[in-house]
Amino acid sequence: xxxxxxxxxxxxxxxxxxxxxxxxxxxxxxxxxxxxxxxxxxxxxxxxxxxxxxxxxxxxxxxxxxxxxxxxxxxxxxxxxxxxxxxxxxxxxxxxxxxxxxxxxxxxxxxxxxxxxxxxxxxxxxxxxxxxxxxxxxxxxxxxxxxxxxxxxxxxxxxxxxxxxxxxxxxxxxxxxxxxxxxxxxxxxxxxxxxxxxxxxxxxxxxxxxxxxxxxxxxxx
Amino acid sequence: xxxxxxxxxxxxxxxxxxxxxxxxxxxxxxxxxxxxxxxxxxxxxxxxxxxxxxxxxxxxxxxxxxxxxxxxxxxxxxxxxxxxxxxxxxxxxxxxxxxxxxxxxxxxxxxxxxxxxxxxxxxxxxxxxxxxxxxxxxxxxxxxxxxxxxxxxxxxxxxxxxxxxxxxxxxxxxxxxxxxxxxxxxxxxxxxxxxxxxxxxxxxxxxxxxxxxxxxxxxxxxxxxxxxx
Numbered sequence: 001x002x003x004x005x006x007x008x009x010x011x012x013x014x015x016x017x018x019x020x021x022x023x024x025x026x027x028x029x030x031x032x033x034x035x036x037x038x039x040x041x042x043x044x045x046x047x048x049x050x051x052x053x054x055x056x057x058x059x060x061x062x063x064x065x066x067x068x069x070x071x072x073x074x075x076x077x078x079x080x081x082x083x084x085x086x087x088x089x090x091x092x093x094x095x096x097x098x099x100x101x102x103x104x105x106x107x108x109x110x111x112x113x114x115x116x117x118x119x120x121x122x123x124x125x126x127x128x129x130x131x132x133x134x135x136x137x138x139x140x141x142x143x144x145x146x147x148x149x150x151x152x153x154x155x156x157x158x159x160x161x162x163x164x165x166x167x168x169x170x171x172x173x174x175x176x177x178x179x180x181x182x183x184x185x186x187x188x189x190x191x192x193x194x195x196x197x198x199x200x201x202x203x204x205x206x207x208x209x210x211x212x213x214x215x216x217x218x219x220x221x
Numbered sequence: 222x223x224x225x226x227x228x229x230x231x232x233x234x235x236x237x238x239x240x241x242x243x244x245x246x247x248x249x250x251x252x253x254x255x256x257x258x259x260x261x262x263x264x265x266x267x268x269x270x271x272x273x274x275x276x277x278x279x280x281x282x283x284x285x286x287x288x289x290x291x292x293x294x295x296x297x298x299x300x301x302x303x304x305x306x307x308x309x310x311x312x313x314x315x316x317x318x319x320x321x322x323x324x325x326x327x328x329x330x331x332x333x334x335x336x337x338x339x340x341x342x343x344x345x346x347x348x349x350x351x352x353x354x355x356x357x358x359x360x361x362x363x364x365x366x367x368x369x370x371x372x373x374x375x376x377x378x379x380x381x382x383x384x385x386x387x388x389x390x391x392x393x394x395x396x397x398x399x400x401x402x403x404x405x406x407x408x409x410x411x412x413x414x415x416x417x418x419x420x421x422x423x424x425x426x427x428x429x430x431x432x433x434x435x436x437x438x439x440x441x442x443x444x445x446x447x448x449x450x
Contacts (some may be wrong), residue, residue, distance in 0.1 A: 050309050050449070065313055073310025075235070077242040077301055089231045091314045092224070112242070113305070132314060 001026060002047065002136060002170045007056035007184065008195075009042055016042045017055065018194040025202045026061075027167035029184050031209075032174040033216055034191035040174035041069070042046050043191070044138045047172065066134030072125040076114035080105055080124050084131060091132045099127050103153055120144040123153065130157050132156060137161060137171040143180055151180050158184055178213050186214040228316060239301050240328065250336040253290035254343060259288055262347025275348045280410035283344050284403055287308060288370075290340065291333055292392040292399070295374045297328070299382040299448075308448050318445020322375060326369035326440065329371035330364070337363035355413045362413065365429055366406040372436035373399060379447040405429040 009017040016039045017161040024030055032040045045051040047058055048067045067073065074083045084096040100106055101122045108116055113124060122145040129137065137158065143151045161169050175181045188209050190198040200212045240246055255336065261282050265275060302308040311321060341359055345352040377395045381387040396403075405425045410421050419426070 048313060050312065052449075063315065067313055071306035071309065073307060073313065074305045075239060075301060075307040076305050077239055078235075082238065086231065086235050087310065087314055090228050090311060090316050128310065 001059075001061040003057075003059040004043070004173070005057050005059075006059065007043070007046060007053045009039070009046060009051070009053050016144055016194055017046075017053070020191075020195055021056075022189065022199075024170045024172065024187075026170060027162065028187050029162070029171040030173065030187040030189055031178070031181055031185045031213075032148060032172060032189050032191060033176070033178065033213070034197070038191040038196045041140050044140050044172060044174055046067070047136075048138055048216055053158035056158060060136055062135035064132055064135045065138065066132060066136070066150075067131035067138045067140075068125050070144065072113070072121060072128070074113055074121075074124060074128060077112055079110050080116075080127075081109045083124065084127060087128055087131055096127065096131055099131060102142065102157070103127050119147055119150055122146050123150055126150075126154055126157060130161060133164070134161070135169055137169060139171070139173045139175075141175060141177075142173065143175065143177045153182075155184055178217070182209060182213055183215040185209050188216075190216050206214050225320070229320050229324055231319055232311075233314070233327050235323050236328040240332075243301065245297050245300070246329070246332055249294035249297075250290060250332060251339070253294055254286070254336055254340045257286040258340060258343040258347055262344065265348060272349065276350055276414065279344065279348055279350055280414055282348075283341055283410060284407040285430055286344065287337055287340055287366075287406070288396060288399060288403055289392070290336065291374065292395050293388075294336075295329070295378045296373070296381070296388045297393050298325070298378045302448070303382060312445075312449075318448065319441045321448070322440050322444035323416075326368070326371045326373045326437075329375055330368045333371055334360075334364045335365035337367055338412050352414075357416055358413050358418065359410065362406060362409045365426070366402050369402045369429060369433035369436055370399060372433055372440050373402075376418055376436070376440040376444055376447065379444055382448075401428060401432040405432070 004020065004022040006019045006021055007017050008019055020039070020043065032043065034040055040195060042051065046053050048065055070088070078086065084100065088096050103126060105120070105123055105127060108120060113121060116124070144153055146154060158171055173181055187202055187204050188200045189196055190212070198212055198216070200208050265278070265282070266371060323365060338360055341352060341363065374395060381391045381394065384390050405428050408425045409419060409423070412423060
């Protein structure tokens with residue numbers, strides 16, 4: 001369960017979120033869409049606890065958070081194995097071997113992260129995101145550096161996490177890649193000018209999700 | 222508690238690995254020590270000071286050079302945290318700012334202590350001064366002062382890390398605040414050089430301990446705020 005209530009965030013004179021409220025039920029895979037500067041990334045950072053809102057509150061049912069953004073939240077000088085061990089050790093979570101194999105990272109496991117391609121780095125970021133068995137998964141433009149195969153692996157991990165938690169995992173995805181991410185969405189929320197502009201509602205069918213996304217595309221054409 | 226300490230151990234190993242790969246702090250400390258020692262040694266020699274005067278100013282020169290060397294070496298200490306935002310990953314994993322801070326302080330203390338001993342020997346060599354009789358006591362003073370320096374510089378390096386002017390900003394903001402450490406270190410070294418041991422009832426170890434406690438309390442409470450957005 002995730003409850004965001006009346007959250008406001010400003011950077012200098014720029015008001016990014018204006019009393020935004022949003023609640024997500026367990027099992028929701030919510031797509032956050034909106035133009036650049038709509039407040040998607042800021043909202044995700046606030047939900048993750050990395051940024052503090054000026055006012056309002058965020059209630060999370062679990063502190064097990066997996067967050068993937070254009071920052072990898074990893075150490076470039078450490079190898080993939082060392083990074084995984086570090087984050088597994090501090091959380092006391094699962095052995096990362098299976099995750100590494102599923103994401104096809106075995107061949108690069110002993111190479112420093114900074115020597116890998118952007119796409120492979122993004123896969124390591126996915127591994128870190130799901131390493132700690134999160135109950136709240138936050139993905140900020142997760143497909144921006146991924147090819148088709150990488151995206152397929154990411155979608156599989158999101159669905160696997162839902163199965164592992166018996167549909168208790170809350171997933172929020174901020175994306176412009178509507179075509180690829182719509183296949184797993186159960187809800188679409190359109191942000192505009194720091195507020196929720198359109199909300200398809202929880203557990204929306206594929207048709208409703210498609211309708212909302214079509215309308216969003218038309219408005220932004 | 223056990224889990225907390227175990228996590229701290231994991232973080233100290235992480236800091237060591239990062240330093241081992243980059244060797245930034247080690248290289249800067251070693252280069253600064255050699256550079257400042259040679260400059261000071263050459264300056265004092267060219268001033269035609271006699272051996273007795275050189276011996277008297279050895280403690281002051283040692284601590285001036287050590288403070289300059291350390292405050293200019295730590296400017297890039299948080300660079301690797303910022304590159305991939307690793308510290309935010311740790312915060313997401315439930316690691317506290319206090320644990321991150323203490324891990325950095327432990328590693329920095331180790332490097333500063335080694336740097337201090339190296340500097341003490343190098344400066345003694347350039348001033349032609351014999352320090353072997355007081356070396357063990359001097360090492361203890363160096364370790365004590367290094368931990369106090371590390372406690373404050375870790376916090377200030379985090380505060381200055383996002384500034385483009387951190388190279389100059391850090392020495393400017395840290396040297397005045399580090400004055401108690403400088404004074405204690407210099408006074409204790411003077412006692413060692415003149416008497417071969419610390420004077421009975423010397424207040425300086427206690428002053429150093431108080432300063433270090435103050436820096437540690439500030440660092441533990443403020444580090445997370447400094448590294449967060």
